Amino acid sequence: MSNLKSSAPHIHGATAFADVLDWGQQPDMVEGVSRSSGRLLFKGPGNSPEAGVWECTPGRWRLSIPRDEFCHFVKGRAVYRSDEGEAIEVRAGTCVLFPAGWSGEADVTETIRNIYMLV
Template sequence: MSEIASSLIVDFGATAPETTHSKPPADRLIDGHPEQVARNYFSDSTGRFFAGVWESTPGKWRVRYSENEFCYITRGRVRIEHESGRGWTFSAGASFVIPAGFSGVWEVLEPTAKLYVIYEPA
């Protein structure tokens, strides 16, 4: 990528994203059959900073974060529970950060989409 191309604005509406389809690993799945699509619109040259759109159908699975993630829910509703038992429910319009080291459960209560910005510490 040229220096000029790498310094241009990334317009999510005009950029062709890198798209991946996935499901939570069977050993982390708690309930349902969630199917997920991630559209990564930006990755920096270090491979530690990402931004894009994630979508999922309902389901529940265990998570362990090595990255810091900013989330903005654009559609749907999720419940996130820390391993301590504390939980949060977020709907469209909500924004939050999940810090590196978080361990718990993600539950998609209704089809959900979110904007994400991820930073993976060294």
């Protein structure tokens, strides 16, 4: 259940929320064919802040974070590897703040879901 038109947009049960939209294949694939889906909770003026639910199937791709992004992972397993070689393992219960400009690879081994906010 959700109310995205509320004065305070909200999604009940976001960890298992099924009313997600297909957001297509991840760009910059290195291995596999990851597909993303999700639900936008809020997008402010100039696209900041932006918050929502995001899910992605297994695969590996390059990424570069354009704005500070906070992620609370609630499902799945992945490893994010920075261009400097740091490995950040994520699974349900992991919170990560990717600062603007962070770049590297994501390697999803089990479909992940996170609740995110970009600022």
